[in-house]
Amino acid sequence: MNNETPILEIKNIDASINDVKILNNLNLKINKGEIHAIMGRNGSGKSTFSKIVAGHPSYEILNGDILFNGESILSLEPDERSHMGIFLAFQYQLKFQV
Amino acid sequence: MAVDVVFDSVSIATTFKKELAEYGVIFCSISEAVKEYPHLLEKYLGTVVPIGDNYFTALNSAVFSDGSFCYIPKNVRCPLDLSTYFRINDQQAGQFERTLIIAEENSYVSYLEGCTAPQYDDNQLHAAVVELIALKNAEIKYSTVQNWYAGNEEGRGGIYNFVTKRGLCSGLNSKISWTQVETGSSITWKYPSCILIGENSTGEFHSVALTNNYQQADTGSKMIHIGKNTKSRIISKGISAGNSKNSYRGLVSINKKASNSRNYSQCDSLLIGNLSNANTFPFISVQNSTTKVEHEASTSKIGEEQIFYFLQRGISIEKAVELIISGFCKDVFSELPLEFAAEADRLLSLKLEGSVG
Numbered sequence: 001m002n003n004e005t006p007i008l009e010i011k012n013i014d015a016s017i018n019d020v021k022i023l024n025n026l027n028l029k030i031n032k033g034e035i036h037a038i039m040g041r042n043g044s045g046k047s048t049f050s051k052i053v054a055g056h057p058s059y060e061i062l063n064g065d066i067l068f069n070g071e072s073i074l075s076l077e078p079d080e081r082s083h084m085g086i087f088l089a090f091q092y093q094l095k096f097q098v
Numbered sequence: 099m100a101v102d103v104v105f106d107s108v109s110i111a112t113t114f115k116k117e118l119a120e121y122g123v124i125f126c127s128i129s130e131a132v133k134e135y136p137h138l139l140e141k142y143l144g145t146v147v148p149i150g151d152n153y154f155t156a157l158n159s160a161v162f163s164d165g166s167f168c169y170i171p172k173n174v175r176c177p178l179d180l181s182t183y184f185r186i187n188d189q190q191a192g193q194f195e196r197t198l199i200i201a202e203e204n205s206y207v208s209y210l211e212g213c214t215a216p217q218y219d220d221n222q223l224h225a226a227v228v229e230l231i232a233l234k235n236a237e238i239k240y241s242t243v244q245n246w247y248a249g250n251e252e253g254r255g256g257i258y259n260f261v262t263k264r265g266l267c268s269g270l271n272s273k274i275s276w277t278q279v280e281t282g283s284s285i286t287w288k289y290p291s292c293i294l295i296g297e298n299s300t301g302e303f304h305s306v307a308l309t310n311n312y313q314q315a316d317t318g319s320k321m322i323h324i325g326k327n328t329k330s331r332i333i334s335k336g337i338s339a340g341n342s343k344n345s346y347r348g349l350v351s352i353n354k355k356a357s358n359s360r361n362y363s364q365c366d367s368l369l370i371g372n373l374s375n376a377n378t379f380p381f382i383s384v385q386n387s388t389t390k391v392e393h394e395a396s397t398s399k400i401g402e403e404q405i406f407y408f409l410q411r412g413i414s415i416e417k418a419v420e421l422i423i424s425g426f427c428k429d430v431f432s433e434l435p436l437e438f439a440a441e442a443d444r445l446l447s448l449k450l451e452g453s454v455g
Contacts, residue, residue, distance in 0.1 A: 054410045058402060078409035087410050 013064035124169035131167035146229040165196035170205040181210040192223035201236035234269030246282035253312025256284025263290040267299035275302040291320035294328035301330040309342030318348035323356035332363040338374035339453040345377040
């Protein structure tokens with residue numbers, strides 16, 4: 001059992017965009033040293049989850065909390081979160097030499 | 099850089115006159131030119147913008163008291179950038195200055211113009227006339243950073259800026275290039291134009307017009323192609339924020355004899371917020387079938403998504419807007435002399451402070 005504070009903890013999150021609820025009671029803990037891959041069908045909420053962690057202003061958090069190193073980050077702007085080390089890396093094209 | 103300073107339509111000082119005189123370049127106030135060089139004024143003043151051209155040129159011609167005069171003699175490349183700084187200080191006064199620039203054969207001059215005014219609750223009128231004449235193989239580059247008082251956040255006060263600017267490319271291979279950054283004034287009506295008479299002559303217009311709060315800018319260019327093989331280029335960037343209205347209004351006219359002439363126009367508008375307004379009114383008249391005329395236009399908006407991308411990479415909202423605006427205007431800023439370009443970039447950021455977010 002790991003007793004350290006998780007780096008990222010998602011607690012009972014409900015989130016919506018344009019009054020459409022996307023995430024329903026989501027919970028997740030990411031501990032130091034762990035690498036997680038979020039997988040799911042189209043529309044299951046993968047992007048929504050990523051964007052609410054980064055602080056996208058279009059999404060509304062209806063319930064729950066997001067803790068980074070034990071501190072709530074819900075009130076922080078996306079640029080403040082990025083300075084703490086939370087940011088999105090988007091898809092980039094890669095060229096393969098044949 | 100040589101500077102002429104005009105306060106409330108009166109030229110109060112001109113620098114580097116002696117040094118310029120060594121090259122034969124005349125740079126002085128219009129009032130001085132009337133006394134010292136009457137033959138040049140008689141020959142050129144009012145030839146490009148006639149007295150009765152429009153209501154405001156008639157007013158200017160009736161009451162103008164001063165302004166700047168530049169004469170670049172044959173085969174001289176003006177060694178300094180010439181500059182005039184205009185300021186309206188008096189609450190009850192209008193400003194009606196006159197600028198006349200003549201570039202003789204094979205000459206070149208770069209001229210810069212800057213304008214500011216203090217804040218008053220009343221409106222003041224600025225009705226200037228600028229005439230440029232480029233003879234054979236001559237080039238005039240005219241740059242403006244206009245920052246007259248724009249009124250307060252409710253649209254109270256500010257300058258009414260009704261300016262007639264026109265250049266005549268009368269000689270073979272002559273070139274006139276207008277570059278303007280318009281950020282001030284409560285209302286602007288301004289259409290710097292080129293009359294391309296000389297064969298192979300070129301007219302250019304590069305403009306950034308920024309409006310915020312309740313400002314209105316109606317600006318653009320007129321390119322009149324008369325000679326053969328004449329070329330013109332119009333790059334206009336309009337940025338509207340707050341409750342402002344920003345319009346591009348332009349004319350490209352190709353006359354019957356202007357064979358093989360070309361024009362390229364690009365008008366881009368950027369909207370910030372949901373209450374601002376951007377319009378484009380291009381007018382094209384072609385009477386010669388050998389010409390090529392191109393027009394491109396776009397309207398875009400600074401979106402929440404764009405801002406978010408910047409923010410989540412650690413860039414603040416102010417910096418994000420500054421970078422988006424800078425990129426949008428880069429084609430125009432690259433035409434400005436270096437120190438003016440840096441100033442214009444900063445000025446736009448200041449004008450937009452607090453508009454997004």
